[in-house]
Amino acid sequence: METALTRAPVRALLLLVLALGLLLPGTATLPLMDRDEPRFAQATWEMMETRQWTVPYFNGDYRFDKPPLTYWWMRVHYWIFGKSEIGARLHSVLAAWLTALVIARMGTFLFSPRAGLLAGIGFLTCLQVLIHGRLCVADMPMILALTATMDATVRLLFRGEDDPPPRRFGPLYWYLVAALAFGFLAKGPIAWAVPILAWLLYCWPFAKRRIAWRRLQPFSAFGIALAIVAVWGLPAMLETNWEFFQVGIGEHVVQRGVQPLNGRIPIFGFYYLATVFLSLLPWAALLHIFLFRGGSPRKDDKRALLMAWFFAPFLIFSFYATQLPHYILPGFPAFFLLLFRTGDLPRPETRGEWRSFWMVTGTFVVICASGAVALLAKPLPDPATEAQILLWLGLAVFFLLAVTTPLLIAFLPRRHALVAALAVILAGGGLVTEVLTRELREQHLVRRAIDLHLKDFAGEGKQFTAWRFGEPSQVFYLDSDDGWRFSSNMPQTAKWLEEGEGRRGGVFLSRVWRIGNAFVDPEFAPVLDNWELIREGIDAERFHLETVQGFNAARSSWEELIVVLPKD
Numbered sequence: 001m002e003t004a005l006t007r008a009p010v011r012a013l014l015l016l017v018l019a020l021g022l023l024l025p026g027t028a029t030l031p032l033m034d035r036d037e038p039r040f041a042q043a044t045w046e047m048m049e050t051r052q053w054t055v056p057y058f059n060g061d062y063r064f065d066k067p068p069l070t071y072w073w074m075r076v077h078y079w080i081f082g083k084s085e086i087g088a089r090l091h092s093v094l095a096a097w098l099t100a101l102v103i104a105r106m107g108t109f110l111f112s113p114r115a116g117l118l119a120g121i122g123f124l125t126c127l128q129v130l131i132h133g134r135l136c137v138a139d140m141p142m143i144l145a146l147t148a149t150m151d152a153t154v155r156l157l158f159r160g161e162d163d164p165p166p167r168r169f170g171p172l173y174w175y176l177v178a179a180l181a182f183g184f185l186a187k188g189p190i191a192w193a194v195p196i197l198a199w200l201l202y203c204w205p206f207a208k209r210r211i212a213w214r215r216l217q218p219f220s221a222f223g224i225a226l227a228i229v230a231v232w233g234l235p236a237m238l239e240t241n242w243e244f245f246q247v248g249i250g251e252h253v254v255q256r257g258v259q260p261l262n263g264r265i266p267i268f269g270f271y272y273l274a275t276v277f278l279s280l281l282p283w284a285a286l287l288h289i290f291l292f293r294g295g296s297p298r299k300d301d302k303r304a305l306l307m308a309w310f311f312a313p314f315l316i317f318s319f320y321a322t323q324l325p326h327y328i329l330p331g332f333p334a335f336f337l338l339l340f341r342t343g344d345l346p347r348p349e350t351r352g353e354w355r356s357f358w359m360v361t362g363t364f365v366v367i368c369a370s371g372a373v374a375l376l377a378k379p380l381p382d383p384a385t386e387a388q389i390l391l392w393l394g395l396a397v398f399f400l401l402a403v404t405t406p407l408l409i410a411f412l413p414r415r416h417a418l419v420a421a422l423a424v425i426l427a428g429g430g431l432v433t434e435v436l437t438r439e440l441r442e443q444h445l446v447r448r449a450i451d452l453h454l455k456d457f458a459g460e461g462k463q464f465t466a467w468r469f470g471e472p473s474q475v476f477y478l479d480s481d482d483g484w485r486f487s488s489n490m491p492q493t494a495k496w497l498e499e500g501e502g503r504r505g506g507v508f509l510s511r512v513w514r515i516g517n518a519f520v521d522p523e524f525a526p527v528l529d530n531w532e533l534i535r536e537g538i539d540a541e542r543f544h545l546e547t548v549q550g551f552n553a554a555r556s557s558w559e560e561l562i563v564v565l566p567k568d
Contacts, residue, residue, distance in 0.1 A: 007113075008105075011101075011104050011113070011116070011117050011120070012101055014117070015097060015100045015101055015104065015117075015120050015121070015124065016097055018100075018121060018124050018125075018422070019093065019096055019097035019100065019124055019133070020093070020097075021426055021430055022124055022125065022130060022133070022425070022426065022430065023092075023093045023096060023124075023130070023133045023134045024093060024134075025430040025431070025433050025434040025437075026134070026433045026434050026436065026437030026438075027085065027086055027089050027090075027093065027134045027437075028084070028085055028086040029085070029434070029437045029438050029441050030085060030134070030437035030440060030441065031085065031440060031441050031444040031446070031447050031473065031477075032085065032088070032136060032473045032476055032477075033135075033440075033473075033553045033554065034135075034553065034554050035471075035472055035554055036065075036135075036136075036137050037088070037135055037136040037137060037473075038136075038471075038472040038473040038475065038476040038477075039058050039063060039065070039472050040066075040070060040071070040074070040088070040136045040137055040138070041074070041083075041085075041088035041136045041476050042058055042059070042472065042475050042476040043056040043057060043058045043063045043071060044056075044071045044074040044075055044078060044088070045078065045083050045476075046058065046059075046060070047071055047075070048075055048078060053068070053072070054068065054232060054235050054236040054239060055068075055236050055239055055240055055244065056068060056071055058472070058475070059472075059475050059483040059484055060482070060483035061483075062240060062243065062244075062247075064240075064243065064244050064247040064248040064251075064252065065248065065252050066138045066186075066187055066188065066248075066252075067184065067185045067186065067187070067188055067229075067232070067233075067248075068185065068232060068236075069138075069141060069182065069185035069186045070091065070137075070138040070141055070186060070187075073091040073141060074087070074088060074091050074136070076091075077090045077091060083476075085136075088136040089134055089135060089136045091140070091141065092132065092133050092134060092135055092136065092137070092139075092140040092141075093133060093134060095133075095140035095141045095143070095144045096123075096124065096129055096132075096133035096140050097124075098144050099123065099140065099143055099144045099147050099333065100120035100121070100123050100124050101120065102144065102147045102148050102151050102333075103116065103119050103120045103123050103147060103333045103336060103337060104116035104117050104119065104120035105151060106119075106147075106150070106151045106154060106333075106337060107119040107120070107337050107340065107341075109151075109154065109155060109158075110154060110158070110302050110337065110341070111302075111337075111340075111341045111342075111343065112343045114343035114344075115337075115340050115341050115342065115343040116337075118336075118340035118343065118344075118345070118418075119333075119336040119337045119339070119340045120336075121418075121422070122283060122336035122339060122340060123332060123333060123336045125282065125283075125421075125422070125425045126279070126280060126281070126283065126332060126336075127278065127279060127280070127281040127282070127401055128279040128280075128325065128326050128329050128332065129329075129332070131326070132326055132329065138186050138187045139187070139326060139329065141182075141186040141187070142183055142186040142187035142190065142191050142330070143329060143330055143332075143333070144182075144186075145179050145180075145182040145183030145186055145191055146179075146183050146191050146194055146195065146330050147333045148175070148178075148179035148182070148183075149176060149179040149180055149183060149191070149195045150195060150198070150309055150333070150334070151175075151179075152172055152173075152175045152176035152179055153176070153195065153199070153216065153305070154302070154305065155172050155175075156172050156173075156176070156212075156215045156216055157211070157212055157215060157216070157301075157305070158301065158302060165215070166215055168217065169217075173217060173221065176216070176221050177221050177224050177225050177228075180192060180221060180222060180225035181224075181225040181228040181229055184225065184226075184229050185229060185232065188248070188249070188253065189249075189253060190316070190330070192222070193312075193316055194309070194312045194313055194316065194330050194331070195309075195312075197308075197312040197315060197316060198305070198308045198309040198312040199211055199216075199218075199308075200308075201307075201308035201311060201312060201315075202304055202305045202308040206297045206298065206304040206305070206307050206308045207297065207298060207301055207304035207305070207308075208298050209301075256320070256321065256322040257320045257321055257322070266320075266321045266322075266323050267323065268318060268319050269318050269319065270318075271318065271323045272314055272317065272318055272323075272325075272327075272328050275325040275328075276328060277360060277363075278325065279325050279326070279328065279329070279332075280332070280335065281398075281401045281402050281405075282401045282402065282405035282406055282409070282421070282425065283335075283336075283339065283406075284360055284402075284406075285356070285357045285360040285361050285406040285410075286339060286346055286347075286348075286357070286406075286409075287356070287360070288348075288352065288353050288356035288357070289339065289346050289348070289353055290310075290335055290338055290339050292352070292353075293346075293353070294338070294341070302341075303338060303341075306334040306337055306338045307334070307338070309331055309333075309334035310331040310332075310334040310335050310338070311331065312330075312331060313327060313328040313329070313330045313331040314328055314331070344414065345409060345414050345417055345418050347409060347410050347414070347417075348410060357406070357410060360406075361402075361403060361406050361407065364398075364402035364403055365403055367398075367402070368395060368398060368399045368402065368403060371391075371395050371398075372395060374519055375388070375391055375392060375395070378518070378519055380515065380518050381518060381524045382524075383513065383549055383558060383560070384513055384515055384518065384524075384551075384558035386443055386551075387443065387515060387551050387558060389439055390436065390439055390440065390443065390551065391515075393432060393435060393436040393439065394436065396428070396432055397428045397432050397433065397436065400424050400425070400427060400428035400432070401425065401428055404424050405421045405424050405425060408420045408421045408424060409421050440551070440553065443550050443551040444473075444550055444551060444553070445471075445548070445549070445550030445551060445552045445559055445561065446471055446473045446474045446477060446550075447477065447550075448548050448549075448550040449474075449507055449548045449550070449561050449563055450474070450477050450478050452546070452548055452563075453546050453548065453563040453565065454478055454505065454507075454563060454565075455478070457505055457565050458478055458479075461503050462480065462503055462504070462505070463480050463482055463485070463500060463503060463504045463505075464478065464480045464484050464485070464504070464505055464506055464507075465484065465485040465486070465487060465493055465496060465497065465504065465505075465506035465507075466484055466485070466486050466487070466506060466507050466508075467487050467488065467490065467493045467506060467507070467508040467509065467534075468487075468488055468508070468509040468530065469507055469508065469509040469561065470486050471552065471554060474507065490533060490534075490537040491537065493506065493508075493537075494537050494538055494539070497538075497543065497564065497566075498539070498542065500566070502566040502568075503566075504566065505563070505564060505565045505566065506563075506564045507561045507562070507563055507564070508530070508534045508538075508561065508562045508563075508564060509528070509530060509559065509560075509561060510529075510530050510531050510534060510547065510559075510560040510561060510562045511526040511528060511529050511530065511531060511559065511560040512526055512527050512528040512555075512557050512558075512559050512560075513525075513526050513527065513557060513558040513559070514527050514556075514557050515556060515557060515558055516556070527557075531562075534562050538562075538564055541567075542566065542567060543564050543565060543566055543567060544563075544564070544565045544566075544567055545562050545563070545564055546562070546563040546565070547560060547561070547562055547563075548560070548561050548563060549561075
């Protein structure tokens with residue numbers, strides 16, 4: 001039964017308010033953190049500067065990591081807000097909200113308006129969405145497109161007894177085509193691999209029946225979507241002599257599937273079985289309800305398709321060499337649609353559900369308590385004492401999502417539980433996150449180096465180099481006329497600086513401390529020390545050598561740079 005709160009315009013407004021309340025705090029103050037964020041942000045800016053629409057560039061060189069849709073979307077926000085963190089990230093905030101809208105629309109069609117609204121709320125409050133819904137990457141646009149693909153799928157497959165069959169080449173068909181094209185342009189083949197595998201898993205083993213392929217018209221749908229992609233793809237391939245395909249697919253898709261990223265050891269088959277409990281916070285303790293309540297999927301076509309959709313990313317990435325927690329995020333809309341299918345807040349009822357709830361929640365209680373004890377018993381020593389507050393704030397957010405919220409959901413009366421849970425999540429995702437992001441900005445190594453030493457030297461005709469320090473955020477925050485020059489050769493770098501006649505400066509990686517080592521290493525010694533090598537390699541009579549320390553989030557380490565600038 002539809003109520004005032006579940007009507008489409010009100011539902012859209014409620015989800016928008018929730019998305020902004022959860023995802024906007026800290027988005028404008030959080031510095032670009034990992035390796036991908038500044039690459040996306042800077043590539044968009046360089047495309048705008050060169051009036052380029054087909055091929056992204058980073059630091060003056062090709063960037064083949066992703067198709068262009070995310071860059072196109074970011075350009076709109078750069079035109080409005082300029083080159084800034086909010087301009088770089090706003091597309092993810094909007095994509096998360098739009099995905100929640102599509103989920104709510106699907107839930108209304110499959111179950112009820114209330115089920116759809118609750119599923120959209122659940123998606124927005126999930127930890128991985130709280131993270132990736134505010135990052136400058138391509139994941140949320142891809143998930144939006146993939147969710148729309150599955151929305152079109154369920155509307156084509158599941159019709160009421162009195163409903164006429166969908167028309168061939170009708171509106172739903174073109175909705176499917178547009179979603180497929182949008183998804184590929186956002187993040188490539190994964191936007192097609194997940195729905196294809198979900199359809200096949202629905203046929204077997206979940207539903208164990210044939211799918212109505214004629215309703216989907218998959219061959220023509222994929223063909224037309226591919227033609228739309230080719231409008232961009234063929235000019236991009238020709239312009240780069242097919243390097244875009246060879247690198248974008250060969251290295252960033254195929255090679256990552258057989259070679260782990262950054263030398264990490266893959267845990268085939270088990271990695272996501274563990275990380276899913278973190279990714280689904282605060283709803284992880286209810287995973288047992290999702291898996292087992294409702295009986296066999298073979299007796300329920302809707303449950304079968306949603307289960308197939310949820311498990312498709314698991315099967316694709318469990319045996320993929322590069323493993324990151326958010327890779328299974330494309331299946332999370334299915335989790336929330338099935339979890340809230342009754343239109344009510346789910347909570348444990350049977351002995352098995354309570355046992356699972358306490359195992360998951362109890363594990364997180366132990367993790368939080370262990371972290372607090374470790375921080376109290378052994379605070380971070382010099383020079384990383386400033387990072388102490390980051391660990392406490394991170395632990396506070398984790399406790400709110402992993403322990404407090406599940407307990408509220410399980411024990412408060414249903415009419416109050418959701419409001420209380422949202423209040424806690426907003427506190428964790430909003431207020432605490434705002435404080436955390438401001439601290440991260442204060443301690444961000446690249447921001448410190450630029451604000452303290454480099455910004456006054458920057459200007460027309462100035463050039464910069466980085467020795468053994470290749471964080472792409474420095475390219476975003478400080479433009480160099482000819483791009484940043486990255487080097488690991490000290491004599492060549494010193495010679496390049498000396499030939500600049502006062503126009504060249506650089507940053508040199510001096511020392512690195514792993515923050516995790518503070519709890520096991522009594523002396524907290526640096527794992528890397530280039531201090532003497534830099535002092536010997538740079539002529540102190542010709543250059544100022546300034547030291548700056550800060551937190552490097554991409555490596556979870558405390559690092560020291562020596563900023564080298566010419567003397568007047």
